[in-house]
Amino acid sequence: MGTRGLTKEKIVAEAVAYIELTEQPIISLHELARRLDVKPPSLYNHIQNTKELQYAVFQYAIDHLVAHQRNAVAQLKGDEAVRAFSRSYLAFATAHKGLYRLIMTMPSEQDEQAKEMALPLLDLVIELLSSYGLRTDDIAHWQRVLRAILHGFLSQEDLGYFYYYNSIDLEKSRELAVQCFLDGLHTFLNQMCKA
């Protein structure tokens, strides 16, 4: 009894490992304790509650996603950057289903802390779109649109809404979606120039 080398870091690491393995965004404290060879209440010496654990894993997920994305768009600009971002965004979600599912379900309108954690992801897209010469609030609008398309696509895919008609090439749909965004953006830019 007494002291084992348990730390918050180890707990979070095990939770992440489990989530990556099962592709489910959650792990119960009981299961986690089992895997760490400890009784459930012992975890409370290192974390406050389930919510805090969720936050920690969420932070991990966001950090990795953003790092992944920054790496993908490094030194790219304009359409190239948007395409690279989109490809790698979809790739991350596929490779880390559990983590992306968490990102996809974690924050809530009410939860200020989670929303703040997610900010870097928004900022990245803002940067990405800043080379198009848009007005500040139009950048914010188009950032919403791009993220809506990518996230919506992944979400539908994950929920199985693409199952039917699934003889239809998924990869092509993805490219079409990104192209749609770019065409929409270009149309907007052209009309802006005229006016």
Next chain:
Amino acid sequence: MGTRGLTKEKIVAEAVAYIELTEQPIISLHELARRLDVKPPSLYNHIQNTKELQYAVFQYAIDHLVAHQRNAVAQLKGDEAVRAFSRSYLAFATAHKGLYRLIMTMPSEQDEQAKEMALPLLDLVIELLSSYGLRTDDIAHWQRVLRAILHGFLSQEDLGYFYYYNSIDLEKSRELAVQCFLDGLHTFLNQMCKA
């Protein structure tokens, strides 16, 4: 004891009422039993398990969403129809947050039954896009794109990802997203004509 007038219909109706009230997509059998003034096991005389109840509520939600949408696009075609569909889709999700959250979380890649229930929603969009003269599989592609945009937008909104930069007008973002879809589609159609 003995027989009270409990039926599956009443159970589902109460579940729906609760979901509409709380805006949460789930209700526990205990809570449901409490509200029906019955002990939890009694519910099992009318439903098999939680899953079946979920299915029933999901069916209700899909039915209402589709009816709502069909009503909105009746006798419209082309861009008009897409715009009307989008407006009313977003309106439904706002007015019935709990039900839409269920639609947004219920199906799963693995769950054939739920996916089949959701089909009418896909078919509706397919119909909507059939007046553009697209090839059959392009209709399926663009159906995915439209649904991805709308669902992605709602999901982000619901998750609070639009909170920051939220001085930015939400309504304008929505219109921009739909316009982006239409511009993307038109660009695609123009290029199809040329070739």
Next chain:
DNA sequence: ATTACGAAACTAATGGTGTTAGTTTGTCAA
């Protein structure tokens, strides 16, 4: 080296969830 203290583990318990088995009750038809 001993002691004392605090952190980290534990046991025990509460209350929530879904679900099953076995029992009672009430109604309707024979």
Next chain:
DNA sequence: TTGACAAACTAACACCATTAGTTTCGTAAT
């Protein structure tokens, strides 16, 4: 009137999160 069946019940189990109170062990001070 009685018997059978459906619909309610009680009791119980397994899983979960969490809290209170207890033991243990390592470390730091005497």
